[in-house]
Amino acid sequence: MRLTQLYGKTLRETPSDVQLVSHQLMIRAAVMRSTAAGTFAYLPLGARALHRARQLVCSAMDGQEFIGQDGILSNEINSYRDLPKVLYQNDQTRINLYSLAADSAHQPFESSLARILKECDLNLTTIDDGDNAKAFALPHAKGSYNFVRCDSCGYAATKDAAKFVIEDCGCEEEILKLEKVGTPNCNTIASLAEFLDIGKCQTLKAVMYVYQKSEGSGRPFGFVFVVVRGDLEVSERKILNVLGGGTLRPATENEIKAVGAVPGYASPRELNVISNLQSPREASNNQVIVLADSSIHTGRNFAAGANEHGYHFINVNYPRDFKATLVADIASPIDGLRCGVCHNSYLRVVNGIKVAGYAPRRTAKAASTYLDAQGKPQEIIVSSCEIDLESLLVSIIETHHDDRGIIFPESVAPYDVHLIRLGKTEEARTAAEALYEKLPNVLYDDRDESAGVKFADADLIGLPIRITVSDKSLKAGGAEVKRRNSEAKEIVPLEKILPKVLEPSGG
């Protein structure tokens, strides 16, 4: 491709309104543009990079493409002879992969993904997402994907799946008499702890939800009053697991009042608590499900709301002072909890850019069976893997760039070679044109621009190999070859350029 024909121009100035360096560089390098809706559009250079990434993923996964709903996937599997299979579905910027296998031990995705990341020279953190599911993300301060990681053993997990230890807080205390105290303007845990001069772990936090069971029988909705130690947070996913699916949304002020609680000073005391989840829902609508996190056992004499504006109870102890429908593990880790794997150090909350997710699962559909060698029906084990090519590209560029621009690894570079012609002499022009005809996969800067402009654009776009043809290089015996990831320059005779380019990098 000739640069004079390429759609899209490089920008000298950094666009505002994008915070990631990779986005800034991609916009400047004419790889993509931002659109009004806050999304991105890919120019030809970007489309080629995504295309290369897609090819890399598909070939590494060694799968077969299909188009349509994933529901048809198991239809063609009748016999153990048909297994295993890897299929994939292409989105514009995503690839959804499915593995159909007879054996749950057959897990092709992780090793293939490792190969892909190696090709891209990309290091991602493997994150435990529960039930053998995994996520793969680049730790990045500006990423929006949160997980926790142990400083010491490197264990990483999503907040909902993390193994952590809640350390005791004041458990040695003697149990004291319940007491109501005035606590003006203490409608947050932080303000309450400060006012009473106690730690947040010595308070109980209340979080209220309205629960909607998904379609079907059973309780249509309910009010869920969650109690957790004040320094912890609540995992909505864990609550839903306890309740058996459905959806949660935060309760409104009116809904809180309707069950007899006081917003800002709510307490599980004196509420109409449902005794167990299986009990049929009774006529009165002020019943609440009280879910207490097991962290209520990791302390004593807590401070908690009094259901009266401006007042809290102190010395609240379970089960003496309030009832719970169920005590379960529903807390979400916060920064600084002890790691539940190595117990040596603490979990830190880390931001990242999620690139891929992997989820083994068993199909629920009765029809998803095959006949084994004995002719007996067996369930097909389906696992899925999703790779986001945009995030992959972003992570690669976040990892591989310098102050001059992108440094594309060969695996996803839109072109392999950036050919530059300097000067207007017939010799240089002829030699450059000849090279352009000979080289595969080359971007040719045939513009009448000054050397500085051309070099700066080549650095910005960041193709792996730069080849410069000029009067100077010809006089020296050929063309100058330089790799983007190195400062070394080498004059190579014109007839030896092609083998030189085909050499593996680093050579």
Place this chain on the structure above:
RNA sequence: CGGGGUGUAGCGCAGUUGGUAGCGCACCGCGUUUGGGACGCGGGGGUCCGCGGUUCAAGUCCGCGCACCCCGACCA
């Protein structure tokens, strides 16, 4: 959901007490340059986010709305 910010040429931005819409980059033409974003001269390009109001006069002041960005958002 709350708080703050921004909205003016393709991009980055200025625009004073209200008085003819500006600068840099990019773009077009001519010329000089050609190994690290070079220069001269000439040029084109605007729904100043939208709607309403105040005014002789609004990019500027007032009100409402929209969009985007940042920060906070487990609260009893």
